[in-house]
Amino acid sequence: MLTIGTLAKKTGTKVQTIRYYEQIGLMPEPGRTEGGQRRYGNAELDRLSFVRHARQLGFSLDTIRELLDLSDHPGKSCAEADAIARRQLKQVEQRLARLEALRTELKRMVHECSGGQTSDCRVLEVLRDHSECLTDHEEIGA
Amino acid sequence: MLTIGTLAKKTGTKVQTIRYYEQIGLMPEPGRTEGGQRRYGNAELDRLSFVRHARQLGFSLDTIRELLDLSDHPGKSCAEADAIARRQLKQVEQRLARLEALRTELKRMVHECSGGQTSDCRVLEVLRDHSECLTDHEEIGA
DNA sequence: CTTGAACCTGCGGTAGTTAGAGGTTGAGTG
DNA sequence: CACTCAACCTCTAACTACCGCAGGTTCAAG
Numbered sequence: 001m002l003t004i005g006t007l008a009k010k011t012g013t014k015v016q017t018i019r020y021y022e023q024i025g026l027m028p029e030p031g032r033t034e035g036g037q038r039r040y041g042n043a044e045l046d047r048l049s050f051v052r053h054a055r056q057l058g059f060s061l062d063t064i065r066e067l068l069d070l071s072d073h074p075g076k077s078c079a080e081a082d083a084i085a086r087r088q089l090k091q092v093e094q095r096l097a098r099l100e101a102l103r104t105e106l107k108r109m110v111h112e113c114s115g116g117q118t119s120d121c122r123v124l125e126v127l128r129d130h131s132e133c134l135t136d137h138e139e140i141g142a
Numbered sequence: 143m144l145t146i147g148t149l150a151k152k153t154g155t156k157v158q159t160i161r162y163y164e165q166i167g168l169m170p171e172p173g174r175t176e177g178g179q180r181r182y183g184n185a186e187l188d189r190l191s192f193v194r195h196a197r198q199l200g201f202s203l204d205t206i207r208e209l210l211d212l213s214d215h216p217g218k219s220c221a222e223a224d225a226i227a228r229r230q231l232k233q234v235e236q237r238l239a240r241l242e243a244l245r246t247e248l249k250r251m252v253h254e255c256s257g258g259q260t261s262d263c264r265v266l267e268v269l270r271d272h273s274e275c276l277t278d279h280e281e282i283g284a
Numbered sequence: 285c286t287t288g289a290a291c292c293t294g295c296g297g298t299a300g301t302t303a304g305a306g307g308t309t310g311a312g313t314g
Numbered sequence: 315c316a317c318t319c320a321a322c323c324t325c326t327a328a329c330t331a332c333c334g335c336a337g338g339t340t341c342a343a344g
Contacts, residue, residue, distance in 0.1 A: 014324085016302060029205050035170045035309045037322055046270065054269050061300075081265040083254060089248040099234055104201050106231040110224060124295095125341060133156050147290060157291085158333060166331095177340045179291055203331070 002040040011048045018048065026051060026061060026068070059088060144182040153190045160190065168193060181208060202219060 002005060008015045021027040027048060030038045047068070054064045070081050150157045163169040169190060172180045189210070196206045205226060212223050251265045 003322075014302070016303080020301065021322095033309080033322095035322085039308065050270050056240075057269070059246060067266065067269065071270075077155065078265070082312090085248055085265045086249045089245065089252060092241055092245050096238065096245065097240065099238050100199075103234050103238065105199060106227055106234060109167060109227045110231060145290075156333070161293095162332065175340080177291085179340065197331090274319080 002045065004038045004040070005047060007048060010045060011052050013052055021048070021051065024061070026065060042083050043085065057088065058092060059084075063088070144187065146180045147183070149182050149190060151161070152187060153194050155190065155194055163190070166203070168203060168210070175203060200234060203228075205230070248262065 003013050003068060004011075004018055007013070008018060018027065027044065028038050030044060032038060050068070050071075051064055054067060055061075059067070066084060091103060144152075146157050146160055147157070160169065164171060172182050172186060192213075193206055193211070197203075197207060200222065201209070208226060209223060250269060251269075254265075254270060
């Protein structure tokens with residue numbers, strides 16, 4: 001039987017976060033001692049490990065709920081879990097593309113800084129200047 | 143003289159967001175009409191463009207506040223602005239590395255899903271299994 | 285002068301935690 | 315068996331960076 005603190009240490013979770021997961025129904029209500037303290041078993045340890053691992057992969061708590069639901073019903077088709085993973089992969093790839101663009105622009109900013117006064121500073125200028133960076137809301141020619 | 147709605151459109155910002163920026167002191171209190179509606183000039187348009195552009199580059203509002211402070215005092219050294227940009231670049235590169243690792247793992251998950259039952263589903267298994275993925279809180283050999 | 289789109293304030297909510305106040309429990313030591 | 319005190323308990327509020335709604339007012343066009 002594990003205390004909440006032990007469970008927290010084993011999974012790299014804060015104690016408060018575990019209680020939060022319980023509150024939103026992601027973790028089950030565990031057994032309690034006579035004094036009212038939570039006691040966990042291995043099932044809960046596995047479940048929380050799953051949740052944390054999925055969080056590290058960027059899955060939202062809602063998505064994790066779906067995945068847990070799937071693994072609670074082992075007869076169901078795998079296709080759904082696969083679809084969720086694919087969706088997640090797509091999102092990750094989009095974020096990657098965006099971040100790569102940002103890295104390029106930041107590198108340019110850093111390169112162009114010559115160490116002078118802020119009045120000539122390219123870092124600030126680049127941020128002020130929107131023209132090199134047409135964004136969604138701006139129509140070309142408008 | 144621009145209304146808040148026009149300013150919003152020109153910068154791709156929600157009206158509420160502009161009011162929020164004003165509330166937290168990132169945007170100045172603008173002039174008002176007799177009836178109490180906000181009216182903006184080009185200075186505010188520039189400032190908001192700066193903010194939005196920096197946000198798109200992943201700068202936090204606090205960091206943007208620093209940058210605005212720097213550009214409000216053009217005598218100061220450029221080094222500070224440069225340092226902020228470098229810090230930001232570092233963070234972006236860390237995020238990129240993390241996301242690339244995630245992509246790899248997600249790709250593996252998707253590849254290994256054979257379309258069977260959830261009981262054999264690799265997607266769920268990979269998420270359950272922590273052993274292939276040593277994390278910070280786990281000491282090696284502990 | 286009338287219409288109605290755009291404005292106003294203020295409050296509440298979102299995700300995913302984290303922190304703190306103020307009080308109780310329980311395992312280990314003497 | 316008493317004592318200690320770290321770890322537990324609940325509840326509330328904060329955090330980031332916004333978004334949305336309700337209920338009421340203003341302003342420019344027709």
